[in-house]
Amino acid sequence: MSFRKLNYNEADFDRQIVIVLLNNDGQTEASIHHPLESATRVGLEPSEAMDLALHQRTITPDHPEIVVIDEDCLWPPSLAPLV
Numbered sequence: 001m002s003f004r005k006l007n008y009n010e011a012d013f014d015r016q017i018v019i020v021l022l023n024n025d026g027q028t029e030a031s032i033h034h035p036l037e038s039a040t041r042v043g044l045e046p047s048e049a050m051d052l053a054l055h056q057r058t059i060t061p062d063h064p065e066i067v068v069i070d071e072d073c074l075w076p077p078s079l080a081p082l083v
Contacts, residue, residue: 006069
């Protein structure tokens, strides 16, 4: 499985599960936004965010697409590829 890499303007926070990667004082930190929860979880490891997003996708009606915002190219190559 791969995820689409988008920017903030392209991501649809009302329809997609959005993982955002940030550089926080030299540490890669992920946040995840779920459209039905209208909430964002912060302070996650990228692998935790990916696992949570995949789980949320399976239990959410219509199985929303998972997208990644990674403006600093921090996505670990060991995880699912970005396209």
